[in-house]
Amino acid sequence: MKERMPNSSALMKQEFLKKWIKGLQIYSSFKKEMTIFERKKAIKLSADVAIASTRNASTHWSRALMSDVSTDDANHAAKIVVAQISGRKVEKYSSSKGLMMTCSNKILRRSRVASRCRRTRGVGTSVKARSIARKVVKNRTRVLKSLVPGGQEMDGVCLIKETLDYIASLRVQVDVMRHLAAAAERLDPPQRSIL
Amino acid sequence: MEPKVEATQPQFRSGISGANPVEMGLGFDEIHGLISAAPGTGGSSFTALLELPPPQAVELLVKEDFPVKPMPPPIFPSNIALIDRASKFSVFASADNSPESTNILSASSSMKLDLVKQEPLESDSHPNSSSPAVSNQSLKSNKRKEREKKVKESNKKSKKVVANEASEDSGEKLPYVHVRARRGQATDSHSLAERARREKINARMKLLQELVPGCNKISGTAMVLDEIINHVQALQRQVEFLSMRLAAVNPRIDFNLDALLAGEGGSSIDNSYPGTFAPSIWSEGQINGSRQHQYQQPWHFEGLHQPSWGREEDTSNFITPETSLLSYDSPANSASLHSSHLKMEL
Numbered sequence: 001m002k003e004r005m006p007n008s009s010a011l012m013k014q015e016f017l018k019k020w021i022k023g024l025q026i027y028s029s030f031k032k033e034m035t036i037f038e039r040k041k042a043i044k045l046s047a048d049v050a051i052a053s054t055r056n057a058s059t060h061w062s063r064a065l066m067s068d069v070s071t072d073d074a075n076h077a078a079k080i081v082v083a084q085i086s087g088r089k090v091e092k093y094s095s096s097k098g099l100m101m102t103c104s105n106k107i108l109r110r111s112r113v114a115s116r117c118r119r120t121r122g123v124g125t126s127v128k129a130r131s132i133a134r135k136v137v138k139n140r141t142r143v144l145k146s147l148v149p150g151g152q153e154m155d156g157v158c159l160i161k162e163t164l165d166y167i168a169s170l171r172v173q174v175d176v177m178r179h180l181a182a183a184a185e186r187l188d189p190p191q192r193s194i195l
Numbered sequence: 196m197e198p199k200v201e202a203t204q205p206q207f208r209s210g211i212s213g214a215n216p217v218e219m220g221l222g223f224d225e226i227h228g229l230i231s232a233a234p235g236t237g238g239s240s241f242t243a244l245l246e247l248p249p250p251q252a253v254e255l256l257v258k259e260d261f262p263v264k265p266m267p268p269p270i271f272p273s274n275i276a277l278i279d280r281a282s283k284f285s286v287f288a289s290a291d292n293s294p295e296s297t298n299i300l301s302a303s304s305s306m307k308l309d310l311v312k313q314e315p316l317e318s319d320s321h322p323n324s325s326s327p328a329v330s331n332q333s334l335k336s337n338k339r340k341e342r343e344k345k346v347k348e349s350n351k352k353s354k355k356v357v358a359n360e361a362s363e364d365s366g367e368k369l370p371y372v373h374v375r376a377r378r379g380q381a382t383d384s385h386s387l388a389e390r391a392r393r394e395k396i397n398a399r400m401k402l403l404q405e406l407v408p409g410c411n412k413i414s415g416t417a418m419v420l421d422e423i424i425n426h427v428q429a430l431q432r433q434v435e436f437l438s439m440r441l442a443a444v445n446p447r448i449d450f451n452l453d454a455l456l457a458g459e460g461g462s463s464i465d466n467s468y469p470g471t472f473a474p475s476i477w478s479e480g481q482i483n484g485s486r487q488h489q490y491q492q493p494w495h496f497e498g499l500h501q502p503s504w505g506r507e508e509d510t511s512n513f514i515t516p517e518t519s520l521l522s523y524d525s526p527a528n529s530a531s532l533h534s535s536h537l538k539m540e541l
Contacts, residue, residue, distance in 0.1 A: 168406070
C-alpha cells in the first residue's frame, strides 16, 4: 500500500480526472451521436471505472467494479474503456469464490442460529434487546453489502475496511464531478430543450 | 502514580512516530491523509490511542535483552498498581472494553498466571519491591512475552500472550494475534478468536465514524451503520445526478475538453482579468460562446503543458487546465476572474 501524503486527495483527484477524461474520449470516438441518457451512462461509467482504477485493483470493491463493467456483454465500449484505463485485462472477479462463500455462510448461519437458540432459551428477556440489536446490525450489514460493489463476498472486517475506502473514493469522485459540472455550466449553459 | 503514567505518554508518542506502525489494514495511512485534511483532531486522538497502548505497555514494563528497541529507555514501574494500569492500556485497543477490563486486571495476575508459560527470568534491574514477588514476576513475564511477540510482529494492535494460544491468522500482515482471555469469559479458542475479530471490527467502525460526518456523537453499531449506509447512498445518488447534469450540458460528451483546449491553444488572453495570473488560467470571457464546437483536435495532456502565455511561474506550480477547472467553482463573478479563486485548491 503506498504511503499517502497529506495532499493525497489532490493527487487522487488529478488521477481520477485524467482517467475519466480518457474514458470520455474513448466513448466519443466510439459513438458520435448519443442521446442524453446514453451520455449520462457513459459519463457515469467512465467516472466509476476511473475512480476504481485509481486504486490499482488493491481493494475488493475496485476489482469487483472493474470486473462487473468489463463482463457486461451488452456494453462493448465499456470493456474497451476498462481495458484502456486500467491498462490490463480484467477478468471475472472470483465468482466461484463467491459461490463457495455464500454456501459456507449459509451453513455457518444455520449453525450459529441453532447454537444461539440453544443458548438463549432459558435466559429471559434481558438478552432480548441484545438479540434484537444483533438482528438490526445484521440487516444493516446486509444492506451495506449490497451497496458496496463486490460486498457480498466480504466478511465483517473486510467489509468495513472496503467501505472506508469506497466512501473516500466516492467523495473524490463527487468532488471532481461537481466542480466539472459547475464549471461546464458556467461556460455553456445547458439547453433547456433537452430536459 | 497517575501523573507518572501521563508523563510517560508523550515520550512514547514521540517514540512511536518514528517507528511507523505497519498500517492496520487498508485505509489507515490514507485515512491519516484524509483526516488530516479534514478537521481531524478526533481522528488523530483515536489513531493515537490505537498506536499507543501496546508500545506504552512495552515501554512501561522494561526488558533489556531485546536488541531491537525502537522506544526510548523506559521508566520502570515500581508499583503493582502502575503495572496494572499499564497492562490495562495494553490489552484494550478500543475504549468500550476498558470498563470491562478494570475489574479484571486486579485479578489478572492471580487468575491466569498458572496458564502462562513461565519464562526464565533474567536479572531485572528495575526496582520491583513490595508486591508479591511471584505475581509480579510472572506478570512481568507476561509482558515480556507479549513484548517479544510484538517485537517480532512489529505491529500495533497486539494483545497478551496466553498459553492456550489462540493464534488465528488475522488475514492481514500478522501471522498471529494473541488474545488474552478475560476473567469470567470462555477461554476456548473459538470465543477468543471471535472476540479478537469483534475488536477489530470495533476499531474499524471507529475509523468509519470519523470519516462519515456526524457520526461522532452516535454510539452503537446499528446507528453508525445506518449513518454509513445513508452516506454511501447519498454519495452514489450524487454521482448519478452529477453525471446527468454533465450529460445535459452539452451534446458532446467530451465537450469540456474541447472548450479547454480552445482556451489553451487559443490565442489572446482577454484583458478582462488582471494580468498577474498564472498563465494557465483561462478566463470565462475568452471561452464563452464562441469556442464551443469549433475545435475538434484530439486532446492530449502533453500538449497542454506547452505554455503559450505571457508569464509562467516555475513548472512545479503549473496549473494544468483541468486542475484550474477544478478550482474554478465560484459562481459569483462572471466577467472577471480573480487569482484567488483560481488558486489550485486541490
